[in-house]
Amino acid sequence: MSLGELFLQIGVVILALAFMGRFAGRIGLTPIPLYLIAGLGLGQLMHLEGAAQSFVHIGAEIGAVLLLFMLGLEYTSRELEDNLRANRRIGLLDLALNFTPGVLAGVLLGFPPLATLLMGGVTYLSSSGIVSKVLADLGRFGNRETPVVLAVCVLEDVAMAFYLPVVAALLIGGTALQIGGNLLLALGAFGLTFFLALRYGHLLSRIMDVKSAEVLLLSTFGLVLAVAGLADIINVSAAIGAFLVGIALSGEVAHRVRTLTEPLRDLFAAVFFVFFGLELDMAALPAVLIPALLLTLVTALTKFVVGWYGAARAGVQTRGRIRAGVTLIPRGEFSILIAGLGAALTPVLGPLTAAYVLMTAILGPVLARFDGPLAQWVDRWGKKV
Incomplete structure (x- = not known):
């Protein structure tokens, strides 16, 4: 592929x-469902190959890492500890x-x-x-309901830090001793990193705090990718590694990093969602649409219950409870990752997960936009009952 063809394909995407x-923006919705649909459409109209496909794939992986890093920046270590303690019951219910x-x-x-x-x-996260x-x-x-939503996400991400190494070790197989060794290595590395991020993150913030915006951006971006890479090598999710870096940064430096990194996150996150759409095998989807739809309806309700209950415990009123419930509905990057791990186990797992993620990723953001009408309907229904 020539350089001109590479630029043309990436430019079209x-x-x-x-x-x-x-x-x-014109219709007042989050663009995430439209990015997924764009990926589906582009997958039928054009076939990315070679360098273009590699660029979009790598960009998508960076997007997933940056999304989790920016989420980690929303927390100080103290807030994280408090949220984990205060919301452990909600986590168990979830x-x-x-x-x-x-x-x-x-x-x-x-x-x-x-x-x-x-x-x-796949359905949990x-x-x-x-x-x-x-x-x-x-x-x-x-x-007011957002700390509950973020706490649920954090508890799920922390659970995944234990779940993924266990699953990876089982998939690799081997003797009981080999499986146990792999598990101890992965879980021990996560536990140590989590402890260091909570207890000594302020030292990292001091080291990263430089006056030059350019140097700060380069230092942050390089550190996030390096930690994510190391996490992946030891069978801990790369996104979990990036999330822990975000937690470790605090204070003024975290605010500056957030401002500098947002444009990068928006660019690569968009690539992440379109890449998912591009990778879907349209021919395999019809056979799994009904199971995926039933699973979407059931787990949309169960996630809604978790969000509603959590927001209610926090003293949030009806509209905020609805926002919490519908915001938690979408499944995405981790669900795709989990399905990818087991692609060789059964041919149905991949297409079913793809259809399920697409449905929930569209349903959740759309419902989140209409929290006002939903709250009015719930209030009217409650009065009738």
């Missing part, structure tokens, strides 16, 4: 994203209500045991990336 983002439907679906569809376990992870993007697009980071 980014222009399609720009058009969808502009259209989303695990029970949303891991179970995936496991039941795997059993009903005849998946092997390990694929069934993976399907539970809200997409931290999509949730944070929805909150940013709709200006809701300062809302």
